[in-house]
Amino acid sequence: MNCIKKMKIFIKKYCYASVPIITVFLLTILYCKKIIVLPENENYFPTLIGVSGTLIGFMFTAMTIFFSLNRNTEYMQNFKIYGHHIIFSRLVTFGIVFLSMNIICWLFNWNKYLILISFILGLEESIMAAYYTYKLSLNSFK
Numbered sequence: 001m002n003c004i005k006k007m008k009i010f011i012k013k014y015c016y017a018s019v020p021i022i023t024v025f026l027l028t029i030l031y032c033k034k035i036i037v038l039p040e041n042e043n044y045f046p047t048l049i050g051v052s053g054t055l056i057g058f059m060f061t062a063m064t065i066f067f068s069l070n071r072n073t074e075y076m077q078n079f080k081i082y083g084h085h086i087i088f089s090r091l092v093t094f095g096i097v098f099l100s101m102n103i104i105c106w107l108f109n110w111n112k113y114l115i116l117i118s119f120i121l122g123l124e125e126s127i128m129a130a131y132y133t134y135k136l137s138l139n140s141f142k
Helices: 003-013 015-032 045-068 074-081 084-107 112-139
Strands: none
Touching (some): 003 015, 045 112, 074 084
16 A cells, blocks of 8 residues: 555544644644735624534534434444544534634634634534534435
């Protein structure tokens, strides 16, 4: 197996941690080189916080959908055998943590960059959890 294929498998298996690490690395480089500049006005923060609260609600809903699916199907048995249930639960947990961190940073008026980066990381985790929820619900009825 070549190195690129091993790297892809690693990123997929640990997507809940690898994707945020890559994102933080890239965004920090772009921010330090002044390629990404944060706007001076903070009028968009209340909207980001509202979206964060909505995404936290989505994460809890995704977790509820996962717990309500029939565990006796062959698809769910394979899902569990290959460890996808662990990936999904960690995606949901990390997403809730990042989005909650976003709200807490905003409440205490901490660094704007930290507020934005935690929102982006929570959004990534939400998108990946939505993908898992979609695949789960689509294939659980077969």
